[in-house]
Amino acid sequence: MDFDVKDPSLASQGRYKIEWAESQMPVLKAIRERFAKELPLKGLKVSACLHVTSETAGLMRTLQAGGADIVLAASNPLSTQDEVAASLVVNDEMPVYAIKGEDNETYYRHLNAALDHHPQMTMDDGCDLVSVLHKERPNQVPEILCGTEETTTGVIRLRAMAQDGALRFPVLAVNDSMTKHQFDNRYGTGQSTLDGIIRATNILLAGRSLVVIGYGWCGRGVASRGKGMGAHVIVTEVDPLKALEAVMDGFQVMPLAQAAKVGDIFVTVTGNKNVIDNEHMAVMKSGAVVCNSGHFNAEINIPALKAMSVGEPRNVRPFVEQYTTKDGRQINMLGDGRLINLAAAEGHPAAVMDMSFANQALGAEFMLKNFKTLSPNVYTIPEAIDREIARLKLATMGVSIDLLTNAQTKYLASWDEGT
Numbered sequence: 001m002d003f004d005v006k007d008p009s010l011a012s013q014g015r016y017k018i019e020w021a022e023s024q025m026p027v028l029k030a031i032r033e034r035f036a037k038e039l040p041l042k043g044l045k046v047s048a049c050l051h052v053t054s055e056t057a058g059l060m061r062t063l064q065a066g067g068a069d070i071v072l073a074a075s076n077p078l079s080t081q082d083e084v085a086a087s088l089v090v091n092d093e094m095p096v097y098a099i100k101g102e103d104n105e106t107y108y109r110h111l112n113a114a115l116d117h118h119p120q121m122t123m124d125d126g127c128d129l130v131s132v133l134h135k136e137r138p139n140q141v142p143e144i145l146c147g148t149e150e151t152t153t154g155v156i157r158l159r160a161m162a163q164d165g166a167l168r169f170p171v172l173a174v175n176d177s178m179t180k181h182q183f184d185n186r187y188g189t190g191q192s193t194l195d196g197i198i199r200a201t202n203i204l205l206a207g208r209s210l211v212v213i214g215y216g217w218c219g220r221g222v223a224s225r226g227k228g229m230g231a232h233v234i235v236t237e238v239d240p241l242k243a244l245e246a247v248m249d250g251f252q253v254m255p256l257a258q259a260a261k262v263g264d265i266f267v268t269v270t271g272n273k274n275v276i277d278n279e280h281m282a283v284m285k286s287g288a289v290v291c292n293s294g295h296f297n298a299e300i301n302i303p304a305l306k307a308m309s310v311g312e313p314r315n316v317r318p319f320v321e322q323y324t325t326k327d328g329r330q331i332n333m334l335g336d337g338r339l340i341n342l343a344a345a346e347g348h349p350a351a352v353m354d355m356s357f358a359n360q361a362l363g364a365e366f367m368l369k370n371f372k373t374l375s376p377n378v379y380t381i382p383e384a385i386d387r388e389i390a391r392l393k394l395a396t397m398g399v400s401i402d403l404l405t406n407a408q409t410k411y412l413a414s415w416d417e418g419t
């Protein structure tokens, strides 16, 4: 079996880590038990490009239990947990191509290795796998039945492909499930981003100005968790609706050019490029901490920071590069501008990935059953499956809820009853 991981001897450490995560993923566990009986993915060749974490291992093992033949490559050069990659290779006989800290060339070599598997289904996080397939390996596209996509950025790219008429098979936007973005993006990114910042810097958030750039689901999460830790949270936005929501949620809202002068810690969660740019870094206070929790490392203009700095940055702590600007200020860049929650911490906790990956597993099953009726476009999981995941999650948390009475159901469907 071919694979490329850092060190297979880390496998037993990885196994414990996977078991720990799986113990907090009861919804995925229930799906796995059913998959093992019904084998809904029997013989299906899947190439997955996901963050190689213990939670992802839980998903891969679920798909494997359902009969899929899987190859896994990293969806980010810095997010791999090397011990998890080793365990999947050694204990689950799964070809994995992922090494934490791999360079860009290795990253793309790994994606191509995953495509050498000749998948019938793609499972992507950020759309790099699907993009390489369409741009560099078009002859292989007719072999693909369907795909799934995990994240906001990937869904935006897929919609752009569909709009251009470039997308050639149907893809399920897992991110668009309510049980994904309303939980993973908000509570997952909220907690794991602060976890990454704290592990990298050991900085006290209380009393500091935390500038959250972007108030989508991820920004909402980071801002609310930052507030909970005692930070003074400033939100910057380009969308008036989101900006208004941030104001009414109690945050100070201002343009980034203004926030740049007062912020202590800056986090980008926009999905766009050069959001923190030259003009902002030119006015930041000395000691500012700058990081990104959006999918790509394009949100902070690092070349501009390099250009305004003298000499090479100092690697003052793991994942902290300290730049000294020509006017003598120090700016601390975390994790090379890559997803700080996965670079310096462990990504979202398992309990929230339980729902995201339940959507992936049930989404894969749904797409395999339905791809013949779907044209090349971007789809959302049926609401009934989404709600079932929420119901199962509540049940595993020991939470029960009320049911509508028959009279209430009838009332909601009627229009003739008034005051």
Ligand code: ADE
Residues within 6 Å of the ligand: 050, 051, 052, 053, 054, 055, 056, 188, 342, 346, 347, 348, 349, 350, 353
């Ligand atoms: N994305 C964010 N957190 C993650 C995790 N723990 N595993 C896989 N993908 C993630």
